[in-house]
Amino acid sequence: MSRKITAARVRRNVIVGVLVALLLIFTLFPAYWMISSAFDPNAASGARGLIPAEFTLDHFIYVLNDGGFAVFLRNSLLVAVAVVLCSAVLSLLASVAVARFRFKFRTSMLLMILIVQMVPMEALVIPLFVQVRDLHLLNTLLGLIIVYVTISLPFGIWMLRGFVAAVPVELEEAAFLDGASWWRMFRSVLLPLVMPGLVATSVFSFITAWNEFIFAMTMLGGASEKYTVAIGLKQFFGENSNDWGSIMAASTLITLPVMIFFIIVQGKLSSGLVAGAVKG
Amino acid sequence: MTTTIQSPAAVGTSRSAAAGGPGPRRRRAITIAAARPWLLLAPALIVLAVLLLWPLVRVLIFSLQDYGLREIVSGDTNFIGVDNYVEALTDPQLWSVVLPNTVIFAVLAVVCTVVLGTLVAILMTNLSALWRTVVGSAIMVAWAMPAVTGTYVWVWIFDADNGIVNQLLMGAGLMDEPFNWFTNRWSFYLIVLINVVHHGFPFVAITVMAGLLGVSKEMLEAAQMDGAGPIRRFFQITFPSLKQVFTVVIILSTIWDFKVFGQVYLMPGGSGTNRSVLNLGVWSYVESFGQNRYGFGSAIAVLLTLVLLVITIIYIRVLMKEDEL
Numbered sequence: 001m002s003r004k005i006t007a008a009r010v011r012r013n014v015i016v017g018v019l020v021a022l023l024l025i026f027t028l029f030p031a032y033w034m035i036s037s038a039f040d041p042n043a044a045s046g047a048r049g050l051i052p053a054e055f056t057l058d059h060f061i062y063v064l065n066d067g068g069f070a071v072f073l074r075n076s077l078l079v080a081v082a083v084v085l086c087s088a089v090l091s092l093l094a095s096v097a098v099a100r101f102r103f104k105f106r107t108s109m110l111l112m113i114l115i116v117q118m119v120p121m122e123a124l125v126i127p128l129f130v131q132v133r134d135l136h137l138l139n140t141l142l143g144l145i146i147v148y149v150t151i152s153l154p155f156g157i158w159m160l161r162g163f164v165a166a167v168p169v170e171l172e173e174a175a176f177l178d179g180a181s182w183w184r185m186f187r188s189v190l191l192p193l194v195m196p197g198l199v200a201t202s203v204f205s206f207i208t209a210w211n212e213f214i215f216a217m218t219m220l221g222g223a224s225e226k227y228t229v230a231i232g233l234k235q236f237f238g239e240n241s242n243d244w245g246s247i248m249a250a251s252t253l254i255t256l257p258v259m260i261f262f263i264i265v266q267g268k269l270s271s272g273l274v275a276g277a278v279k280g
Numbered sequence: 281m282t283t284t285i286q287s288p289a290a291v292g293t294s295r296s297a298a299a300g301g302p303g304p305r306r307r308r309a310i311t312i313a314a315a316r317p318w319l320l321l322a323p324a325l326i327v328l329a330v331l332l333l334w335p336l337v338r339v340l341i342f343s344l345q346d347y348g349l350r351e352i353v354s355g356d357t358n359f360i361g362v363d364n365y366v367e368a369l370t371d372p373q374l375w376s377v378v379l380p381n382t383v384i385f386a387v388l389a390v391v392c393t394v395v396l397g398t399l400v401a402i403l404m405t406n407l408s409a410l411w412r413t414v415v416g417s418a419i420m421v422a423w424a425m426p427a428v429t430g431t432y433v434w435v436w437i438f439d440a441d442n443g444i445v446n447q448l449l450m451g452a453g454l455m456d457e458p459f460n461w462f463t464n465r466w467s468f469y470l471i472v473l474i475n476v477v478h479h480g481f482p483f484v485a486i487t488v489m490a491g492l493l494g495v496s497k498e499m500l501e502a503a504q505m506d507g508a509g510p511i512r513r514f515f516q517i518t519f520p521s522l523k524q525v526f527t528v529v530i531i532l533s534t535i536w537d538f539k540v541f542g543q544v545y546l547m548p549g550g551s552g553t554n555r556s557v558l559n560l561g562v563w564s565y566v567e568s569f570g571q572n573r574y575g576f577g578s579a580i581a582v583l584l585t586l587v588l589l590v591i592t593i594i595y596i597r598v599l600m601k602e603d604e605l
Contacts, residue, residue, distance in 0.1 A: 016403070016406065016407070019403055020403070020407070020411065020415060023400060023403070023415060023418070024414075024415070024418050026478065027418040027419055027421060027422040027478070027482075028418050028421060028422075030422075030425065030430065030433045030434065030437065030478065031421050031422075031425060031433075033433060033436070033437060033444065034429070034433045034436075037436065048442070050444070089323075090323050090324045090327065091324065093320045093321070093323060093324065094320060094321050094323075094324035094325070096320055097316075097317040097318070097320035097321045098317075098321075100317075101316065101317035101320075103314065103317045103318070106317075109321075111596065113328075114592070114595075114596060115589070115592055115596075116328065116332050116333075118535055118588050118589070118591070118592040118595075119332070119336065119585055119588070120538075120539045120561060120581065120584050120585060120588060121539065121541065121561075122539070122541060122560075122561040122564045122565055122581050122584060123336070123339055123564075123578075123581035123582065123584060123585045124332070124335050124336070124339070125565065125568070125569075125581075126339060126342060126568050126574050126577060126578050126581065127334075127335035127336070127338035127339045127342065127578075128331065128335050130338065130352065131330075131331065131334070131335055131338070146327075146331065147331065149327060150327055150328065150331040150332055151332075153324055153327060153328060154328070154332075157324060182316075207424075207426075210426065211426035211427060211428060213427065213428050213541075213542045213546075214541055214542065214545075214565070218569065230426065230428045233428065233429070233432065242439075244436055244439070244442075247432055247436070248432075248433070248436065251429035251432055251433065254426060254428075254429055255424065255425055255426060255429050258424045258425075258426065259420070259421050259424040259425070261424070262420040262421070262423060262424035263417045263420050263421070263424075266416055266417065266420045
C-alpha cells in the first residue's frame with residue numbers, strides 16, 4: 001500500500017517536473033535568445049549556435065554611441081517619469097471622487113470611463129495626430145506625454161477606485177472629528193493607505209509610456225532626435241539585411257530593466273492587478 | 281455636536297453648518313460639498329474630454345469625409361456621406377482577408393491564452409513555495425517583455441536566413457532549405473499567435489491563481505472523498521466559483537487580441553506590403569498614413585470600435601449583474 005502511494009507520488013512529481021521544465025523553456029527562451037544574441041559577436045553576421053562561442057560588448061557600445069540609443073533612453077525615461085507623475089495625481093483625485101462621493105451621473109461616468117478604455121488605439125491615432133498637430137506639439141516629447149497621460153488615465157481611475165474604496169471610512173471620519181481639514185486627512189490618512197495601489201498603477205503607466213509604439217511612430221516621425229526607445233529600434237533594420245546583433249542589444253537595454261523590476265515587485269503587482277481587475 | 285455621520289461629504293457639511301449657523305451660509309456649505317467630487321474630477325475629465333472624447337467624435341466626422349493630405353493641410357471639409365463605409369464594407373478584401381485574419385486570430389489567441397494561463401495557474405498552486413517563486417518570476421519575464429522587442433525577438437527566432445527555428449529543423453533533417461515563415465498567411469499568424477500568447481498568458485495565470493487560492497479547500501476535499509476525479513472537481517467546484525474571474529479575463533483578452541497591431545505591423549510584410557496578412561487595425565493605419573486616406577482609415581477604425589463596443593457592452597452587463605458599480 002505505502003509502496004503504491006510512493007510510486008504514484010514519484011510519477012506525479014516527474015509529470016509536474018516535466019511540465020515546469022517545458023513552461024520555463026517557453027517563457028524564458030525568447031529572453032535568453034535576445035540577451036545571448038546581444039553578446040554574441042556572430043549574431044550580426046548570421047549563423048550562431050544555441051550557446052554563444054564568444055562574448056563581446058561591441059553591440060552595446062555601437063548601439064549606445066553610433067546608434068544614438070543613449071538619447072532615446074533619455075527621451076523615454078523623461079516621457080515615462082512625466083507620465084507617471086501626471087497620471088498618478090489626476091487618477092488619484094478622480095478615483096477619490098468616484099469611490100467616496102455619491103453624486104449625480106456617477107454611474108454613467110464610470111461606464112464612460114470603462115468604455116473609453118476599450119477604444120482601440122488605431123481609432124484614436126488619426127484624430128489625436130490632428131489634435132496634437134493643431135496644438136503645434138508634433139515632434140515634441142510634450143505632445144507624446146499628454147497623449148500617454150490620456151490613455152493611461154481611464155485604467156488608473158478604474159484601478160485606484162478599488163483601493164480607495166477599501167480604506168475604511170471610519171478612519172477618515174476620525175480624522176475629521178479630530179479637526180483635520182479635508183486636505184490634511186487626504187495627505188495623512190488616505191494617501192498612505194492607497195500607496196500600494198498607486199505604486200501598482202504607476203508601474204502600469206510607466207510600462208505604457210516605455211513600450212508604446214504606434215503613437216510614438218506617428219507623432220515623432222519627423223524628428224529622430226526625439227525618438228523613444230520603442231521606435232528607435234527601427235533604424236537597425238536595413239533594406240535587405242537586419243543588424244540582429246544591434247537590434248538584440250538595444251532590445252536588451254529596453255527590456256532588462258523592466259524585467260528586473262517586474263520580478264522584484266511581482267507580489268505587489270499581481271495583488272494590485274487582481275484587486276483592480278476582479279474586485280473593481 | 282451630535283450629528284449622524286454618513287460620509288466625509290456629510291461630515292464636511294455638518295461641520296461648517298454648525299460653525300456658521302443656519303441660513304445662506306449653510307446653503308453655501310452644501311453647494312461646496314456637492315461641488316467637491318466635481319472639483320476632484322475636473323482635471324481628469326478635462327483631459328479625457330479634450331484628448332479622448334473629442335477625438336472620438338472627430339474620427340466619426342473624418343469617416344464621413346474624403347479626408348486626405350490636402351484636407352489635413354488646409355483644414356477644409358469635404359463630406360461624402362457614408363461612401364467610406366460602403367467602400368470598406370463592399371471591399372472583397374474585408375471579407376476574404378481582413379475580417380478572417382482579425383476574428384479567427386482573436387478567437388484562437390483568446391482560447392490559447394486562457395487555457396494555457398489556467399493550466400499554469402493550476403500547476404503553480406501545486407508547487408512548493410520555492411518553485412512557485414521560480415515559475416512566477418519566469419512568467420514575469422515573459423510579461424515584462426515589451427510588445428515591440430518581443431516581436432523582434434520572435435522575428436529573429438523565425439528569421440528566414442539565420443533563424444534558430446530553420447536551423448534546428450534543417451539540422452534535424454526535417455527541411456532541406458530555409459523556409460520563409462513570413463510570406464505565408466498561416467505561418468505568419470502562427471508566429472503572431474505564439475508571440476501574443478507568450479506575452480498575454482501571464483496576466484491570466486496570475487489572476488486565475490489568485491482566484492484559485494480563494495476556492496474552498498473543504499469543498500474540494502469533500503468532493504475527493506466522494507470519489508470525484510480532478511477533472512470533475514475542476515468543472516463542478518473550481519470553475520463555478522471562479523466564474524467572475526474567468527469572465528473578466530476572457531473579455532479583456534478578447535478586447536486585447538482584436539486590437540493586435542504592433543505584433544503584426546512590425547513583422548516582415550506586416551506593414552502593408554503583404555496584403556494577405558492585414559487585420560482591421562493595420563488596414564486602418566496603412567490606409568490612413570500609408571495612402572493618406574484618413575477618411576477611409578477612420579471608417580475602418582469606427583468599424584473596429586463598433587465590434588469592440590459590442591464586446592464591451594457584454595462585459596459591462598456581466599459585471600453589473602455580479603456586482604453593482
